[in-house]
Amino acid sequence: MKKLFTILSLLLVITAAVQPAAQAGNKNKQKEVKLPFKGSKYETDKKYFRAFESGTSTNQSTAKKMALHNAKVVLAGNLDATVKAVTDQYINQMNTSEGIEDASTFQQQSREAVKQLIGEVTVIDEKLFATKDGRYTYWIAIEMPKEALRRGISKQMKENTKINQAEFQKIFDQEMDKLD
Incomplete structure (x- = not known):
């Protein structure tokens, strides 16, 4: 009887020690997060540059402003990369020193155009999610x-x-065709 009691006590202690470790392992498991905007409707194509992002706040309007700002930053990066590719090709096709100087001016002007145009974006979709903690x-x-x-x-x-x-x-048209 003593042996049985000792074995049961030992099993109880082992079970109690293993259970928290197993629960801690479950807490560290990763959970896939589904992004709300999937599919070609939200991807850059031949006609449109597109971007999507999120913002989180305890205030709905602040969350929206953050999301819009973040999306514009992503979009501006995409525009800048495209302008750089076009400019690089343009510079490569101009072999004279005068041509390179002109291309440098062109690159600066192109970046100015991107800064001005980023304000002319259209919202194509939006979603709001509330968390349990009020955010x-x-x-x-x-x-x-x-x-x-x-x-x-x-x-x-x-x-x-x-x-x-x-x-x-x-050159611009060639670069746009590459994006598809």
């Missing part, structure tokens, strides 16, 4: 027509007549 997470998806980027850069280029707008258009 809100706001998701927003935005887009900007690629044509608006081309128009904005072309407008900047008109100030610098040395830049070949037809050559720029050709």
Whole structure:
């Protein structure tokens, strides 16, 4: 009987020691988070640059402002990368030192155009989620027509007549085709 009591006590102690460790292991397991905006409707394509992001706050309007700001930052990064690719190709096609100087001016003007255009985005979708602790997470998806980027850069280029707008258009179109 003593042996049985000792064995049962030992099993109880082992079970009690293993149970918290197993529960701690469950707490460390990762849980997949589903993003609210999936599919081609939310991806950059031949016609639109697109981005989506979130913002979290105890205030709904602050969460929305944060989400919009974050999405614009992502979009601006995508625009800047595209402008850089177009500019690099444009510079490579201009072999003279004068051409490189002109291209440098073009690059600066293009970045100015991106800064101005980022305010002209359209919200294509938005979702609001409330957490149990009283916070809100706001998701927003935005887009900007690629044509608006081309128009904005072309407008900047008109100030610098040395830049070949037809050559720029050709290179811009090639870069846009690469994004698909």
